[in-house]
Amino acid sequence: MSEFFLVNGGKKLKGEIEISSAKNALLPIISASLMTSGDVLLKNCPRLTDLENLLEIIRELGGIAEFRGSDIFINAKDVSPKLVSKELTQKIRASIFILGPLLARFKEASIYMPGGCNIGTRGIDLHIVGLKKLGVSIKQEGETIKCKRSGLQGTKIYLSLPSVGATENLMMAAALANGTTTIINAAREPEIIDLANFIKSLGGKVLGAGTGTIYIHGVKELGTAEYRPISDRIITGTYLAACAIAGGEITLKNINSEYLSAMIKVLLQTNCEVLTYSDLSRESRVNLIAHDRDAGYFHEKHYKNYIKIRSPRNLRPISFIETKPYPGFPTDVQPQFGAMLAFAKGASVIKETLFENRFAYADELIKFGANLSYKGQEMIINGKKMLNPAKVAAKDLRGGAALTIAALGIDGESIIEDVHHIDRGYYKIENDLKALGAEIKRVRA
Ligand code: UD1
Numbered sequence: 033m034s035e036f037f038l039v040n041g042g043k044k045l046k047g048e049i050e051i052s053s054a055k056n057a058l059l060p061i062i063s064a065s066l067m068t069s070g071d072v073l074l075k076n077c078p079r080l081t082d083l084e085n086l087l088e089i090i091r092e093l094g095g096i097a098e099f100r101g102s103d104i105f106i107n108a109k110d111v112s113p114k115l116v117s118k119e120l121t122q123k124i125r126a127s128i129f130i131l132g133p134l135l136a137r138f139k140e141a142s143i144y145m146p147g148g149c150n151i152g153t154r155g156i157d158l159h160i161v162g163l164k165k166l167g168v169s170i171k172q173e174g175e176t177i178k179c180k181r182s183g184l185q186g187t188k189i190y191l192s193l194p195s196v197g198a199t200e201n202l203m204m205a206a207a208l209a210n211g212t213t214t215i216i217n218a219a220r221e222p223e224i225i226d227l228a229n230f231i232k233s234l235g236g237k238v239l240g241a242g243t244g245t246i247y248i249h250g251v252k253e254l255g256t257a258e259y260r261p262i263s264d265r266i267i268t269g270t271y272l273a274a275c276a277i278a279g280g281e282i283t284l285k286n287i288n289s290e291y292l293s294a295m296i297k298v299l300l301q302t303n304c305e306v307l308t309y310s311d312l313s314r315e316s317r318v319n320l321i322a323h324d325r326d327a328g329y330f331h332e333k334h335y336k337n338y339i340k341i342r343s344p345r346n347l348r349p350i351s352f353i354e355t356k357p358y359p360g361f362p363t364d365v366q367p368q369f370g371a372m373l374a375f376a377k378g379a380s381v382i383k384e385t386l387f388e389n390r391f392a393y394a395d396e397l398i399k400f401g402a403n404l405s406y407k408g409q410e411m412i413i414n415g416k417k418m419l420n421p422a423k424v425a426a427k428d429l430r431g432g433a434a435l436t437i438a439a440l441g442i443d444g445e446s447i448i449e450d451v452h453h454i455d456r457g458y459y460k461i462e463n464d465l466k467a468l469g470a471e472i473k474r475v476r477a
Contacts, residue, residue, distance in 0.1 A: 279345030
Protein backbone atom coordinates (compact mmCIF):
# COMPACT_ATOMS: atom_id res chain seq x y z
CA MET A 33 0.00 0.00 0.00
CA SER A 34 1.48 3.33 -0.95
CA GLU A 35 1.60 6.17 1.52
CA PHE A 36 2.18 9.89 1.16
CA PHE A 37 2.85 12.87 3.40
CA LEU A 38 0.49 15.79 3.57
CA VAL A 39 2.46 18.81 4.72
CA ASN A 40 0.93 22.14 5.65
CA GLY A 41 4.09 24.21 5.49
CA GLY A 42 5.05 27.68 6.57
CA LYS A 43 5.22 26.96 10.31
CA LYS A 44 8.39 27.80 12.18
CA LEU A 45 10.03 24.87 13.94
CA LYS A 46 10.47 24.79 17.70
CA GLY A 47 11.31 22.06 20.18
CA GLU A 48 13.75 19.37 21.16
CA ILE A 49 14.12 15.72 20.06
CA GLU A 50 16.63 12.94 20.53
CA ILE A 51 18.52 11.38 17.63
CA SER A 52 18.65 7.57 17.48
CA SER A 53 21.54 5.27 16.56
CA ALA A 54 22.85 5.59 13.01
CA LYS A 55 21.54 3.31 10.27
CA ASN A 56 24.94 3.31 8.58
CA ALA A 57 26.61 2.26 11.82
CA LEU A 58 23.99 -0.37 12.58
CA LEU A 59 24.05 -2.13 9.19
CA PRO A 60 27.70 -3.27 9.49
CA ILE A 61 27.42 -3.79 13.26
CA ILE A 62 24.39 -6.09 12.87
CA SER A 63 26.30 -7.97 10.15
CA ALA A 64 29.39 -8.23 12.37
CA SER A 65 27.22 -9.99 14.94
CA LEU A 66 27.24 -12.97 12.56
CA MET A 67 30.86 -13.57 13.55
CA THR A 68 30.07 -14.66 17.09
CA SER A 69 27.90 -17.33 18.67
CA GLY A 70 27.46 -15.04 21.71
CA ASP A 71 24.54 -12.71 22.44
CA VAL A 72 24.61 -9.16 21.07
CA LEU A 73 22.37 -6.35 22.30
CA LEU A 74 22.37 -3.07 20.39
CA LYS A 75 20.84 -0.02 22.09
CA ASN A 76 18.65 2.87 20.91
CA CYS A 77 17.85 1.45 17.47
CA PRO A 78 15.23 2.90 15.12
CA ARG A 79 12.84 0.48 13.35
CA LEU A 80 14.03 1.28 9.86
CA THR A 81 13.00 -0.90 6.97
CA ASP A 82 16.67 -1.35 5.94
CA LEU A 83 17.42 -2.72 9.42
CA GLU A 84 14.30 -4.93 9.48
CA ASN A 85 15.42 -6.43 6.16
CA LEU A 86 18.93 -7.16 7.44
CA LEU A 87 17.50 -8.80 10.58
CA GLU A 88 15.33 -10.94 8.34
CA ILE A 89 18.43 -11.99 6.39
CA ILE A 90 20.04 -13.14 9.65
CA ARG A 91 16.89 -15.07 10.53
CA GLU A 92 16.92 -16.71 7.10
CA LEU A 93 20.51 -17.80 7.83
CA GLY A 94 19.24 -19.49 11.01
CA GLY A 95 19.99 -16.84 13.65
CA ILE A 96 17.83 -14.99 16.16
CA ALA A 97 17.61 -11.32 15.19
CA GLU A 98 14.82 -9.10 16.43
CA PHE A 99 13.80 -5.78 17.88
CA ARG A 100 13.20 -5.87 21.62
CA GLY A 101 11.65 -2.51 22.35
CA SER A 102 14.14 -0.01 21.00
CA ASP A 103 17.02 -2.49 21.24
CA ILE A 104 18.10 -5.12 18.74
CA PHE A 105 18.96 -8.61 20.00
CA ILE A 106 21.03 -10.99 17.86
CA ASN A 107 22.29 -14.49 18.43
CA ALA A 108 23.98 -16.15 15.45
CA LYS A 109 25.00 -19.44 17.12
CA ASP A 110 22.84 -21.53 14.77
CA VAL A 111 23.63 -19.59 11.61
CA SER A 112 24.82 -21.52 8.55
CA PRO A 113 26.11 -19.91 5.35
CA LYS A 114 23.13 -20.76 3.17
CA LEU A 115 22.09 -18.70 0.17
CA VAL A 116 19.61 -16.04 1.28
CA SER A 117 16.64 -15.61 -1.07
CA LYS A 118 17.19 -13.31 -4.00
CA GLU A 119 14.19 -11.13 -3.24
CA LEU A 120 15.32 -10.37 0.31
CA THR A 121 18.99 -9.91 -0.64
CA GLN A 122 18.12 -7.41 -3.34
CA LYS A 123 15.98 -5.27 -1.03
CA ILE A 124 19.12 -3.72 0.48
CA ARG A 125 22.63 -3.00 -0.71
CA ALA A 126 23.85 -3.74 2.83
CA SER A 127 23.28 -7.46 2.19
CA ILE A 128 26.86 -7.38 0.84
CA PHE A 129 27.95 -6.90 4.48
CA ILE A 130 27.11 -10.51 5.35
CA LEU A 131 29.87 -11.79 3.08
CA GLY A 132 32.85 -10.65 5.21
CA PRO A 133 31.47 -12.00 8.51
CA LEU A 134 30.25 -15.30 7.00
CA LEU A 135 33.66 -15.90 5.41
CA ALA A 136 35.33 -15.03 8.72
CA ARG A 137 33.36 -17.87 10.31
CA PHE A 138 32.70 -20.42 7.56
CA LYS A 139 34.71 -21.94 4.71
CA GLU A 140 32.17 -20.91 2.10
CA ALA A 141 29.40 -18.40 1.51
CA SER A 142 27.32 -17.29 -1.45
CA ILE A 143 25.01 -14.35 -2.01
CA TYR A 144 22.94 -12.93 -4.81
CA MET A 145 24.22 -9.61 -6.12
CA PRO A 146 22.95 -7.06 -3.59
CA GLY A 147 20.32 -4.41 -4.24
CA GLY A 148 20.31 -0.82 -3.14
CA CYS A 149 18.72 2.51 -3.87
CA ASN A 150 18.56 4.48 -7.06
CA ILE A 151 21.49 6.80 -6.65
CA GLY A 152 24.05 5.10 -8.88
CA THR A 153 25.68 1.90 -10.07
CA ARG A 154 27.61 1.33 -6.82
CA GLY A 155 30.10 -1.41 -7.68
CA ILE A 156 31.35 -4.05 -5.24
CA ASP A 157 34.68 -4.69 -6.95
CA LEU A 158 36.70 -3.39 -3.98
CA HIS A 159 34.92 -5.79 -1.61
CA ILE A 160 35.74 -8.67 -3.97
CA VAL A 161 39.38 -7.70 -4.59
CA GLY A 162 39.98 -7.34 -0.82
CA LEU A 163 38.37 -10.69 0.02
CA LYS A 164 40.48 -12.36 -2.68
CA LYS A 165 43.62 -10.88 -1.10
CA LEU A 166 42.61 -12.45 2.20
CA GLY A 167 42.56 -15.84 0.48
CA VAL A 168 38.96 -16.24 -0.70
CA SER A 169 38.36 -17.70 -4.14
CA ILE A 170 35.39 -16.01 -5.72
CA LYS A 171 33.44 -16.64 -8.86
CA GLN A 172 30.29 -15.08 -10.21
CA GLU A 173 27.68 -17.48 -11.59
CA GLY A 174 24.81 -15.57 -13.11
CA GLU A 175 23.53 -13.32 -10.36
CA THR A 176 25.25 -15.28 -7.58
CA ILE A 177 28.64 -14.59 -6.03
CA LYS A 178 30.17 -17.86 -4.81
CA CYS A 179 33.01 -17.74 -2.30
CA LYS A 180 35.27 -20.46 -0.88
CA ARG A 181 38.33 -20.36 1.31
CA SER A 182 40.59 -22.68 3.26
CA GLY A 183 42.06 -20.29 5.84
CA LEU A 184 41.90 -16.48 5.82
CA GLN A 185 45.39 -15.02 5.95
CA GLY A 186 46.10 -11.48 7.16
CA THR A 187 47.56 -9.32 4.40
CA LYS A 188 47.97 -5.76 3.11
CA ILE A 189 44.99 -4.46 1.15
CA TYR A 190 45.17 -1.19 -0.76
CA LEU A 191 41.80 0.32 -1.65
CA SER A 192 41.91 2.36 -4.86
CA LEU A 193 39.22 4.59 -3.33
CA PRO A 194 38.22 4.88 0.33
CA SER A 195 34.99 2.89 0.05
CA VAL A 196 33.03 2.87 3.31
CA GLY A 197 31.36 -0.47 2.66
CA ALA A 198 34.51 -2.23 1.41
CA THR A 199 36.51 -0.99 4.42
CA GLU A 200 33.82 -2.35 6.75
CA ASN A 201 33.40 -5.68 4.98
CA LEU A 202 37.15 -6.28 4.98
CA MET A 203 37.53 -5.26 8.64
CA MET A 204 34.95 -7.93 9.48
CA ALA A 205 36.51 -10.62 7.29
CA ALA A 206 39.91 -9.89 8.85
CA ALA A 207 38.69 -9.96 12.46
CA LEU A 208 39.02 -13.77 12.68
CA ALA A 209 41.82 -14.22 10.09
CA ASN A 210 45.31 -15.52 10.87
CA GLY A 211 47.67 -12.64 11.60
CA THR A 212 47.36 -8.96 10.83
CA THR A 213 45.50 -7.31 7.99
CA THR A 214 46.33 -3.75 7.02
CA ILE A 215 43.79 -1.75 5.03
CA ILE A 216 45.46 1.16 3.27
CA ASN A 217 43.45 4.13 1.95
CA ALA A 218 40.63 3.02 4.25
CA ALA A 219 37.50 5.14 4.64
CA ARG A 220 37.61 7.39 7.72
CA GLU A 221 33.87 7.82 8.39
CA PRO A 222 32.70 7.86 12.04
CA GLU A 223 30.74 4.68 11.31
CA ILE A 224 34.06 2.91 10.62
CA ILE A 225 35.30 3.90 14.08
CA ASP A 226 32.03 2.64 15.51
CA LEU A 227 32.35 -0.73 13.80
CA ALA A 228 35.92 -1.01 15.11
CA ASN A 229 34.68 -0.22 18.64
CA PHE A 230 31.97 -2.84 18.31
CA ILE A 231 34.44 -5.50 17.11
CA LYS A 232 36.68 -4.53 20.04
CA SER A 233 33.78 -4.86 22.46
CA LEU A 234 33.34 -8.44 21.15
CA GLY A 235 37.01 -9.09 21.94
CA GLY A 236 38.51 -8.35 18.51
CA LYS A 237 41.60 -6.24 17.87
CA VAL A 238 41.41 -3.21 15.57
CA LEU A 239 43.75 -0.22 15.49
CA GLY A 240 43.75 2.96 13.44
CA ALA A 241 40.02 3.19 12.60
CA GLY A 242 39.24 6.81 11.69
CA THR A 243 42.61 7.16 9.92
CA GLY A 244 43.57 6.08 6.40
CA THR A 245 45.32 2.93 7.65
CA ILE A 246 43.53 0.32 9.72
CA TYR A 247 45.21 -2.69 11.33
CA ILE A 248 43.13 -5.72 12.23
CA HIS A 249 44.84 -8.38 14.32
CA GLY A 250 42.87 -11.58 13.86
CA VAL A 251 41.67 -13.38 17.00
CA LYS A 252 40.49 -16.99 17.42
CA GLU A 253 36.93 -16.18 18.42
CA LEU A 254 34.66 -13.33 19.46
CA GLY A 255 32.35 -13.10 22.48
CA THR A 256 29.26 -11.17 23.56
CA ALA A 257 28.52 -7.46 23.57
CA GLU A 258 26.04 -4.84 24.69
CA TYR A 259 26.70 -1.81 22.54
CA ARG A 260 25.24 1.62 21.84
CA PRO A 261 26.08 2.72 18.29
CA ILE A 262 26.83 6.36 17.47
CA SER A 263 23.92 8.63 16.71
CA ASP A 264 22.77 9.31 13.19
CA ARG A 265 24.66 12.31 11.80
CA ILE A 266 22.63 12.23 8.57
CA ILE A 267 19.29 12.47 10.37
CA THR A 268 20.78 15.25 12.49
CA GLY A 269 21.85 17.09 9.34
CA THR A 270 18.40 16.59 7.83
CA TYR A 271 16.64 18.21 10.80
CA LEU A 272 19.18 21.05 10.94
CA ALA A 273 18.44 21.78 7.28
CA ALA A 274 14.69 21.49 8.01
CA CYS A 275 14.97 24.24 10.61
CA ALA A 276 17.10 26.36 8.31
CA ILE A 277 14.33 26.09 5.70
CA ALA A 278 11.30 26.56 7.95
CA GLY A 279 12.84 29.07 10.36
CA GLY A 280 12.68 28.87 14.14
CA GLU A 281 14.87 27.24 16.76
CA ILE A 282 15.31 23.55 17.55
CA THR A 283 17.59 21.43 19.71
CA LEU A 284 18.74 17.93 18.81
CA LYS A 285 19.98 15.69 21.61
CA ASN A 286 22.37 12.75 21.54
CA ILE A 287 24.64 14.10 18.84
CA ASN A 288 28.39 14.25 18.38
CA SER A 289 29.29 17.69 17.08
CA GLU A 290 32.71 16.55 15.90
CA TYR A 291 31.02 14.42 13.24
CA LEU A 292 28.88 17.32 12.05
CA SER A 293 31.70 19.78 11.32
CA ALA A 294 31.31 19.99 7.55
CA MET A 295 27.54 20.52 7.82
CA ILE A 296 27.80 23.10 10.61
CA LYS A 297 30.31 25.07 8.59
CA VAL A 298 27.81 25.38 5.72
CA LEU A 299 24.88 26.21 8.01
CA LEU A 300 26.86 29.04 9.60
CA GLN A 301 27.56 30.47 6.17
CA THR A 302 23.84 30.46 5.33
CA ASN A 303 23.11 32.87 8.19
CA CYS A 304 21.91 30.31 10.76
CA GLU A 305 23.23 30.31 14.29
CA VAL A 306 24.50 26.96 15.48
CA LEU A 307 25.48 26.10 19.01
CA THR A 308 26.82 22.82 20.31
CA TYR A 309 27.04 22.07 23.99
CA SER A 310 27.15 19.31 26.54
CA ASP A 311 25.01 18.39 29.49
CA LEU A 312 27.43 20.19 31.74
CA SER A 313 27.05 23.55 30.14
CA ARG A 314 23.33 23.19 29.69
CA GLU A 315 22.48 24.82 33.01
CA SER A 316 24.66 27.81 32.34
CA ARG A 317 23.88 28.74 28.80
CA VAL A 318 26.21 31.70 29.10
CA ASN A 319 28.86 29.12 28.40
CA LEU A 320 27.42 28.22 25.04
CA ILE A 321 29.94 28.44 22.31
CA ALA A 322 29.21 31.33 20.02
CA HIS A 323 30.08 30.51 16.51
CA ASP A 324 31.67 33.08 14.32
CA ARG A 325 29.48 32.81 11.27
CA ASP A 326 31.52 34.90 8.89
CA ALA A 327 34.72 33.03 9.48
CA GLY A 328 32.78 29.77 9.36
CA TYR A 329 34.67 28.93 12.53
CA PHE A 330 33.45 27.01 15.49
CA HIS A 331 35.04 25.44 18.48
CA GLU A 332 33.72 22.04 19.35
CA LYS A 333 36.25 20.51 21.70
CA HIS A 334 34.70 18.97 24.81
CA TYR A 335 31.22 20.00 23.73
CA LYS A 336 29.11 17.08 22.67
CA ASN A 337 25.54 15.87 23.13
CA TYR A 338 23.40 18.81 22.02
CA ILE A 339 23.10 20.96 18.96
CA LYS A 340 20.84 23.96 18.69
CA ILE A 341 20.08 25.80 15.48
CA ARG A 342 18.35 29.13 15.14
CA SER A 343 17.27 30.12 11.64
CA PRO A 344 16.22 33.63 10.63
CA ARG A 345 14.65 32.12 7.50
CA ASN A 346 16.63 34.58 5.50
CA LEU A 347 19.27 32.31 4.09
CA ARG A 348 22.40 33.25 2.22
CA PRO A 349 23.52 31.16 -0.78
CA ILE A 350 26.71 29.07 -0.74
CA SER A 351 29.07 29.64 -3.64
CA PHE A 352 30.31 26.03 -3.77
CA ILE A 353 29.68 22.77 -1.92
CA GLU A 354 31.43 19.60 -3.00
CA THR A 355 30.60 16.19 -1.56
CA LYS A 356 33.66 14.27 -0.37
CA PRO A 357 34.47 11.25 1.76
CA TYR A 358 34.60 12.07 5.49
CA PRO A 359 35.68 14.52 6.87
CA GLY A 360 34.39 16.29 3.75
CA PHE A 361 30.78 17.30 3.15
CA PRO A 362 28.62 14.11 3.18
CA THR A 363 26.86 13.03 0.02
CA ASP A 364 24.02 11.73 2.21
CA VAL A 365 22.92 15.27 3.11
CA GLN A 366 23.59 16.78 -0.31
CA PRO A 367 19.86 16.61 -1.29
CA GLN A 368 18.68 18.08 2.03
CA PHE A 369 21.16 20.95 1.78
CA GLY A 370 20.27 21.35 -1.90
CA ALA A 371 16.63 21.79 -0.85
CA MET A 372 17.75 24.35 1.73
CA LEU A 373 19.69 26.35 -0.86
CA ALA A 374 16.57 26.53 -3.05
CA PHE A 375 15.36 28.97 -0.34
CA ALA A 376 18.63 30.95 -0.14
CA LYS A 377 18.31 34.05 -2.29
CA GLY A 378 21.10 34.04 -4.89
CA ALA A 379 23.29 31.51 -6.67
CA SER A 380 24.63 28.34 -5.05
CA VAL A 381 26.57 25.52 -6.69
CA ILE A 382 26.68 21.88 -5.57
CA LYS A 383 29.09 19.31 -6.96
CA GLU A 384 28.31 15.65 -6.26
CA THR A 385 31.49 13.62 -6.54
CA LEU A 386 30.45 10.24 -5.07
CA PHE A 387 27.33 9.09 -6.85
CA GLU A 388 26.30 9.72 -10.45
CA ASN A 389 22.55 9.88 -9.93
CA ARG A 390 21.97 11.92 -6.83
CA PHE A 391 20.07 14.88 -8.32
CA ALA A 392 16.76 13.03 -8.93
CA TYR A 393 15.17 15.20 -6.22
CA ALA A 394 16.03 18.32 -8.22
CA ASP A 395 13.33 17.66 -10.83
CA GLU A 396 10.81 17.38 -7.99
CA LEU A 397 12.08 20.59 -6.36
CA ILE A 398 11.37 22.33 -9.66
CA LYS A 399 7.69 21.37 -9.17
CA PHE A 400 7.85 23.51 -6.00
CA GLY A 401 8.97 26.36 -8.25
CA ALA A 402 12.68 26.05 -7.41
CA ASN A 403 14.95 27.67 -9.94
CA LEU A 404 17.78 25.25 -10.61
CA SER A 405 19.50 23.24 -13.27
CA TYR A 406 22.00 20.42 -13.26
CA LYS A 407 24.32 18.79 -15.73
CA GLY A 408 26.59 15.86 -14.98
CA GLN A 409 27.80 16.19 -11.42
CA GLU A 410 27.03 19.90 -10.93
CA MET A 411 23.87 21.70 -9.95
CA ILE A 412 23.32 25.45 -10.00
CA ILE A 413 20.58 26.71 -7.72
CA ASN A 414 19.19 30.20 -8.01
CA GLY A 415 17.49 30.33 -4.64
CA LYS A 416 14.44 32.40 -3.82
CA LYS A 417 12.82 33.25 -0.53
CA MET A 418 9.51 31.45 -1.18
CA LEU A 419 8.46 28.47 -3.28
CA ASN A 420 4.97 27.21 -4.08
CA PRO A 421 3.17 24.13 -2.73
CA ALA A 422 3.05 21.10 -5.05
CA LYS A 423 2.64 17.35 -5.34
CA VAL A 424 6.04 15.68 -5.61
CA ALA A 425 7.41 12.14 -5.26
CA ALA A 426 10.37 10.68 -3.36
CA LYS A 427 12.74 8.95 -5.79
CA ASP A 428 15.23 7.71 -3.20
CA LEU A 429 15.87 7.86 0.54
CA ARG A 430 17.70 11.16 1.08
CA GLY A 431 16.06 12.89 -1.87
CA GLY A 432 12.68 12.03 -0.33
CA ALA A 433 13.74 13.54 2.99
CA ALA A 434 14.90 16.65 1.12
CA LEU A 435 11.47 17.12 -0.48
CA THR A 436 9.73 16.64 2.87
CA ILE A 437 11.76 19.33 4.59
CA ALA A 438 11.39 21.63 1.58
CA ALA A 439 7.60 21.40 1.97
CA LEU A 440 7.96 22.62 5.57
CA GLY A 441 9.21 25.94 4.28
CA ILE A 442 6.37 26.49 1.79
CA ASP A 443 3.09 28.16 2.76
CA GLY A 444 0.17 25.86 1.95
CA GLU A 445 -0.41 22.14 1.41
CA SER A 446 2.13 19.93 -0.35
CA ILE A 447 2.11 16.20 -0.98
CA ILE A 448 5.17 13.92 -0.92
CA GLU A 449 4.44 10.55 -2.51
CA ASP A 450 6.31 7.23 -2.23
CA VAL A 451 7.42 7.74 1.35
CA HIS A 452 8.56 4.11 1.60
CA HIS A 453 11.91 5.37 0.28
CA ILE A 454 12.16 7.70 3.30
CA ASP A 455 11.20 4.92 5.76
CA ARG A 456 14.40 3.09 4.81
CA GLY A 457 16.43 5.61 6.78
CA TYR A 458 14.04 7.61 9.02
CA TYR A 459 11.70 5.96 11.50
CA LYS A 460 8.37 7.78 11.18
CA ILE A 461 10.01 11.04 10.17
CA GLU A 462 6.60 12.69 10.46
CA ASN A 463 6.57 12.11 14.23
CA ASP A 464 9.95 13.78 14.68
CA LEU A 465 8.91 16.71 12.54
CA LYS A 466 5.58 17.02 14.37
CA ALA A 467 7.46 17.07 17.69
CA LEU A 468 9.40 19.98 16.24
CA GLY A 469 6.22 21.90 15.44
CA ALA A 470 5.63 20.92 11.80
CA GLU A 471 2.18 20.14 10.43
CA ILE A 472 2.62 16.85 8.60
CA LYS A 473 0.64 13.65 8.42
CA ARG A 474 1.05 10.25 6.79
CA VAL A 475 -1.85 9.25 4.60
CA ARG A 476 -2.60 5.80 3.12
CA ALA A 477 -3.41 6.13 -0.56
C1 UD1 B 1 28.12 4.21 2.37
C2 UD1 B 1 26.83 4.64 3.03
C3 UD1 B 1 26.06 5.57 2.12
C4 UD1 B 1 26.94 6.74 1.71
C5 UD1 B 1 28.28 6.26 1.15
C6 UD1 B 1 29.24 7.40 0.88
C7 UD1 B 1 26.32 2.70 4.38
C8 UD1 B 1 25.44 1.53 4.63
N1 UD1 B 1 26.05 3.44 3.31
O1 UD1 B 1 27.73 3.52 1.18
O2 UD1 B 1 24.91 6.02 2.81
O3 UD1 B 1 26.28 7.49 0.74
O4 UD1 B 1 28.90 5.36 2.07
O5 UD1 B 1 29.48 8.11 2.04
O6 UD1 B 1 27.21 2.99 5.16
N2 UD1 B 1 32.55 1.93 -5.15
C9 UD1 B 1 33.08 1.16 -6.15
N3 UD1 B 1 33.43 -0.13 -5.86
C10 UD1 B 1 33.25 -0.68 -4.64
C11 UD1 B 1 32.69 0.11 -3.61
C12 UD1 B 1 32.36 1.43 -3.91
O7 UD1 B 1 33.26 1.62 -7.27
O8 UD1 B 1 33.58 -1.87 -4.45
C13 UD1 B 1 32.16 3.34 -5.45
C14 UD1 B 1 30.65 3.52 -5.35
O9 UD1 B 1 30.01 3.20 -6.55
C15 UD1 B 1 30.57 4.99 -5.01
C16 UD1 B 1 31.82 5.26 -4.18
O10 UD1 B 1 32.69 4.18 -4.45
O11 UD1 B 1 30.63 5.78 -6.17
C17 UD1 B 1 31.57 5.36 -2.69
O12 UD1 B 1 30.97 4.16 -2.27
P1 UD1 B 1 31.14 3.58 -0.79
O13 UD1 B 1 32.03 4.47 0.02
O14 UD1 B 1 31.49 2.14 -0.89
O15 UD1 B 1 29.67 3.72 -0.25
P2 UD1 B 1 28.77 2.62 0.39
O16 UD1 B 1 29.55 1.83 1.39
O17 UD1 B 1 28.01 1.91 -0.66
